[in-house]
Amino acid sequence: MKEWFSSKELLSIAGMPSTIQGINRKARAEKWTARKRAGVRGKALEYHISSFSVEVKKALSIEEVSASYLVSPIEPLQLWITAFEQLSTNEQAIVSAWLMRNGIKDFMSFINKHKKDS
Template identity: 55%
Template sequence: MVKMWYSSKELALIEGLPSTIQGINRKARVEGWKSRKRSGIQGKAVEYHVDSLPDFVKAHLIDADGLSAPVLPAEPLRLWVSAFLSLRNDEQEMIIDWLMRNGVKELVRFIEEQNSIDS
């Protein structure tokens, strides 16, 4: 059975998301994640449906659960943005600097080169 609901505590362990339960809950409210009250837990504990989480979080959860799912081609820009936002600030600056110096075509060439090395 595939897990579909994740607690704030579980999500706070994923790099690129806030590291506190309060931060996760705030991000969820701002981004409109689908939520429900956690059953069997006293208080205001909630959990979030996997389909409403950012793409990089879904990818992490799928990878962590040992499952595989195709990346939907309908939202490549959102995938790029989610991946970029999951980076630390210094990593984002490094990517921006590299792209400004070398351009997107050089990035494609670099990826092709890496793929041929891996093959």
């Protein structure tokens, strides 16, 4: 079972603050066990499940029915950022170099070409 959760992952949990800043403020006030997120620049932290209330632990457990989760729609820019952050450092460098070299116009042409091939 997963033990460490980012502020972003806790946003949709009932009883938790609705902003990342609110989650981080609550974590500091309640002295949650935290560690720096691996592979992320800046002060991004993730929090250990032992720091959460019983209700939050239940909501995070695998056994809970997924229909009971509140899911916020993801803004397109946030989706791109999240996808990019999932890449390794080397993969991020490759994607960045490709976009800088070819530009978004070529990227859209690439997508349109693959839509036609499907």
